[in-house]
Amino acid sequence: MTQLPRKIHLIAIGGSVMHNLAIALHEKGFQVTGSDDHIRNPAKDRLARLGLLPDEEGWFPERITADLDAVILGMHARKDNPELAKAQELNLPIYSFPEYVYQQCRDKQRVVVAGSHGKTSITSMLMHVLNYYNRKFDYLVGAQVEGFENQVKLTDDAPVVIIEGDEYLASPLDPTPKFLHYHHHIGLVSGIAWDHINVYPDFEDYVRQFDLFADATPKGGTLVYCEEDDLVTVICKKERADVTALPYEALPAKVIDGQTSLVLDDQKYPLQVFGHHNLLNMSGAKTILMRLGITEPMFYEAIQSFRGAANRLELLAQNGTTNVYKDFAHAPSKLKATCQAVRDQFPDRRLIACLELHTFSSINPEFLKQYAFTYTAADVPVVFYNPETSRRKQMHVLTESDIKAAFEEPDLKIFTDSAALQTWLEQQDWTETNLLLMSSGGFEGLNMQALADQLTKPLAR
Known part of the structure; x- marks a missing residue:
């Protein structure tokens, strides 16, 4: 008997990550619908090309039907959203997007990159190097990356998923940071600097979220951290049973005539990106990749062609x-x-x-x-x-x-x-x-x- 495709509805489908998730689920063969009260480009054109753009903007409770397998709630929606109310009335499974991404990746090795800064670049570097060697992997990243059409990819057969883990709230119904929903096996914390004052008005509360992330590293898991950040080091060096903590610092480099090159063992590896923060990001990415079977020589070969994520320098x-x-x-x-x-x-x-x-x-x-x-x-x-x-x-x-x-x-x-x-x-x-x-x-x-x-x-x- 042929199995019918899963029917998924996204409330606030026009969001940056939400529309990419809609595309990823569509490409996986799911039947995808969605609503939003305002959809801008590039989301509008990208959804339209695949027939996923709603016929009109607004919220329509009649689109929420009992045969839906899941409803995914975007952060742009409000708690009193009429489609959400209908989904609750019908007792449908309701997920935030990080919860649903986890559901799609439960059987994969999950790598989650967290931090107040650098997480998009590190995630992009991981994707670039794995792609360079034709490794099979899924991903979720917060910017467009050269060589990748979408910002989200979810398949059934990829053994690993690379996720940019945001500390912002998961959904209007769930004040949990997104990165806690992914349940990482390998986690990275790049740095901590107060942000999102609208949901974390207290600096200590903001820092606490990263402590929770580090504590969520499972037994046998790996926690990678930037040791140039004192606050990150205090959190990540804490003794955790059967967790491997791996610090990293910026890779050695020189700038000659406007060209940054890694300098290791008298070898020079010219780079397309620059800045101390990117040398830190590279080091974090290398540390994770070595846990995924990429050797140092392989990393140095591949990273030379990395040109950065969109809008990052x-x-x-x-x-x-x-x-x-x-x-x-x-x-x-x-x-x-x-x-x-x-x-x-x-x-x-x-x-x-x-x-x-x-x-x-x-x-x-x-x-x-x-x-x-x-x-x-x-x-x-x-x-x-x-x-x-x-x-x-x-x-x-x-x-x-x-x-x-x-x-x-x-x-x-x-x-x-x-x-x-x-x-x-x-x-x-x-x-x-x-x-x-x-x-x-x-x-x-x-x-x-x-x-x-x-x-x-x-x-x-």
């Missing part, structure tokens, strides 16, 4: 004297590390760096103080902040003096209009000068690629 354009990068950096630790990476890679070039404040944490007046002295590596530090962002989130509207006082940067330039920011950038002298655009948003519609192309156009002769 991504090179938009360049000429002989100017490079323009965009980066997902928005938290204080990420801002500091990213600026320092560009400074170290190009010590003789001026650095103009622009940060957008738009996340709940970054525009919170109390959290804003965490940005003090994080901009020291930039020659010209710039902040973009649209007061409407605070009004939309019903938060205190920051003033320029609030921002300058928090950053402890008297020469900080502040823009509240993206057109004004673009005009100012176009007026700068870009000779021997790099630009770094940092945001998890989009500078309120600024076309970063077009700007980069404009700034690096060859001068007319």
